[in-house]
Amino acid sequence: MKIAIIGAGPIGVEAAVAAQAVGHQVRVFERGQIADAIRQWGWVRMFSPFGMNSSPRGIARLRQSGAAVPEAADLLTGREYVSGYLDPLAKTLGDSVSTETSVLAIGREGQLKGENIGEPQRGTSPFRLLLREGARTDRERIETADVVLDCTGVFGQPNPLGTGGLPAVGEAAAEQRILRGLPDLELDWREEDDRARFLVVGGGYSAATMICELFRRQAGRAGGRILWAVRRAGALPCPLITDDSLPERDRLARKANALVADGEVELIAGATVAAIERTGGQLNVSLAIGEIQRVVAVHRLLGCCGFRPDQELARELQTQTCWATEGTYPLAAALLGATGGDCLKVPTPGAATLRHPEPGYFALGGKSYGRTPNFLIRTGLQQIDSLLAQLPPAA
Ligand SMILES: Cc1cc2nc3c(=O)[nH]c(=O)nc-3n(C[C@H](O)[C@H](O)[C@H](O)COP(=O)(O)OP(=O)(O)OC[C@H]3O[C@@H](n4cnc5c(N)ncnc54)[C@H](O)[C@@H]3O)c2cc1C
Structure with a gap:
């Protein structure tokens, strides 16, 4: 499978490592630098220890590359998490990662949003991603993919104040x-x-x-x-x-x-x-x-009024988001009643709840929760494992 991953935050990077490990062909597109959102609050100390924010797979891969890995109990700042884990982990993906490359829109080759609703045909043509390269250029190009993992988080869209x-x-x-x-x-x-x-x-x-x-x-x-x-x-x-x-x-x-x-x-x-x-x-x-x-x-x-997902990116796809949270709909329904309070106590529903009507398109990580603020990186790591287990194996 050719998998396009949008966003190189913790979930995008970990998803790429996991998908590559089982033989999929992975391309990651990140509009800024690796973990750009976390860099913006990098001075803040995280409240969950490093062991909760990393996967055994990622740690093993980093150790193999010879890099030092933080201790599981360490409470890192955002900056330390990026420099000590996400950045070196992303480097192990080599040129599968394109930074300073924004995805502007995702569509389906030869099919409009309203066509082939619920038909198997919908999944037969590849996704088309419109990309813009470089921070200050207008150079655009198209990439195609069989599967899209939208890991764009929510940090780029702060809620207004009113x-x-x-x-x-x-x-x-x-x-x-x-x-x-x-x-x-x-x-x-x-x-x-x-x-x-x-x-x-x-x-x-x-x-x-x-x-x-x-x-x-x-x-x-x-x-x-x-x-x-x-x-x-x-x-x-x-x-x-x-x-x-x-x-x-x-x-x-x-x-x-x-x-x-x-x-x-x-x-x-x-x-x-x-x-x-x-x-x-x-x-x-x-x-x-x-x-x-x-x-x-x-x-x-x-x-400091919270964040919301980017609803424009996948507008041409047949997506289904919750009318209250703007998170992936089946997931939002499963989380209902668990909003607010302690994110550690929120259940992690299985991969079936990550499905959109659009075959092959999944929002993972912060975006899958939409405006619900209690998403944890640990939850996203669990999403990656359950989703990859459901995808057809790499050829
Ligand atoms: C101060 C603070 C402290 C936190 N502490 C913790 C903690 O201790 N433990 C914990 O579990 N969580 C913590 N969180 C929450 C955690 O940071 C997020 O839940 C997590 O970063 C979400 O990961 P993600 O990969 O889904 O999204 P993000 O980390 O938001 O990454 C999304 C990436 O996608 C990129 N992107 C967006 N749009 C596009 C596009 N169109 N094209 C290409 N790239 C794009 C962005 O630049 C970004 O790099 C904290 C959050 C804050 C603000």
Whole structure:
């Protein structure tokens, strides 16, 4: 089988290693560098130990190549995970991996989206992938494949800040002043930021990480202020998981909550962003808190409201995604009721739940969960094994 893998995050790289090991012909296309999404938050320490984020297959392959491998219990930063594991592992795939190569669209040779619905004929022609090579070129070409593994994750599409999941009024115009995801503040910190007012929006672990990092940077310096707006009403901005088996995750949530309890960070609970207005060097952010409207003037705004999958990429295929999560539909149904809470307790349903009506197209990894935030790399590794066991063997 000729397998095209889109995205060289942990799941794309591991899927390529696994598919190659059983004799499939593999091509990986990555729009940035290896593990580009993880590099963007590479300064953050992961909460699951290395043993959970790696496969025995990958480790064996790295050892064979002579590279040193982290210990199973190590809690690596994203950067260490990339440099100590994913990057060298991807190198063992040689020229099967093309970096700086974006997949723009996936279709089927000679068949439109609406044709041959449910017919075996649908699977008889190869996939066509439209690629763009290089970061700053418009050089495009077509690749074909028998199977497509869409491992593009969700990190490239941060959710907007506004009420109801829409962009807030004025959000687009203020884009240049909004930081999204988990930016490395080290790279972007200006002297005046020591005394700046920051507003962090979002109530998950990403927001908790940024709150702690902002406090660390401003601690002991007069004049700065950190505000934290969360949608939930209540005293604890970052909910705790009872008897959390990932101590690093628990420590983070407690630390961020303690900063609120100690008055170091001002919590604005039950709030959503209604509008953002640029005024000189500041942003006036209108927060809707029940019936009340409060406008806060801040210098910088951090959006930590989660991520969503790219729905355009496979638009010409017959895909089936959940209307609520945008994850692969049968999988989303199997996960129903397991949203929120502890990702360690979420079951890993089998390969049948990864199927789309389009034969040979599978979303693996973060994308298969869509907007559901509790995907773990370990789950993606299990998906790879169960899917490869279901594919026809390599010729
Ligand atoms: C701060 C932080 C800490 C985390 N800590 C942990 C942890 O401790 N344990 C854990 O299990 N999980 C953790 N996660 C979550 C974990 O990082 C993700 O679930 C995981 O990276 C998903 O892997 P993936 O390969 O599916 O997608 P990604 O890692 O997002 O990789 C997708 C890749 O696809 C590429 N791509 C996207 N679109 C295209 C395209 N059109 N063409 C070509 N390439 C494309 C991207 O550039 C990227 O390299 C953490 C996340 C964050 C933000």
